[in-house]
Amino acid sequence: MKDWITVCSTEDLVPNMGICAKIEEQQVAIFYCGRSSKLxxxxxxxxxxxxNVISRGIIGSLDDQPCVASPLYKQHFHLETGVCLEEPQVQLTTYPVRLSDNAIQVQLPDKIAA
Known part of the structure; x- marks a missing residue:
């Protein structure tokens, strides 16, 4: 894994909405769930x-599983695993994300960031 990359501050996040960050040619959708305070x-x-539209999706839950609904065709993707709930053979890449001081940081795998 590469080093942690700061993509924004906590002030840039709106609870229960997504933002998009371009990290080394990758577009990453970042979500902050207000109820659970999870990233x-x-x-x-x-x-x-x-x-590239997942960051514009609506977050919620299906069967108590945190998910985001794609704004185009409305498939739901599990926020922790990236698995599509309607078609489990389809999966989004997930990335480690953390809060460090006031900074939101993401880590890309070496093979993707190289």
Whole structure:
């Protein structure tokens, strides 16, 4: 894994909404869930449409599982695993994400960031 990369501050996050960060040619969707105070980072590329829009999706839960609904075709992706709930063979890449002081940081795997 590469070093942690600061992508924004906590002031840039809106609870229960996503933001997009471009990190070394990768677009990463970052979500802050207000109720649980958890951060999630997934690929921003919707595998069904081929468009970078996941950060614009609506977050919620299905069967008590945290998920984001793609804004285009409405598939739901598990925020922790990236697995599509309607079609489990399809999965978004997930990334480690953390809060360090006031900074939101993401870590990309070496093979993707190289």
């Amino acid at each position: 999630y980072a997934l690929s921003n590329l919707d595998p069904f449409s081929g468009v």
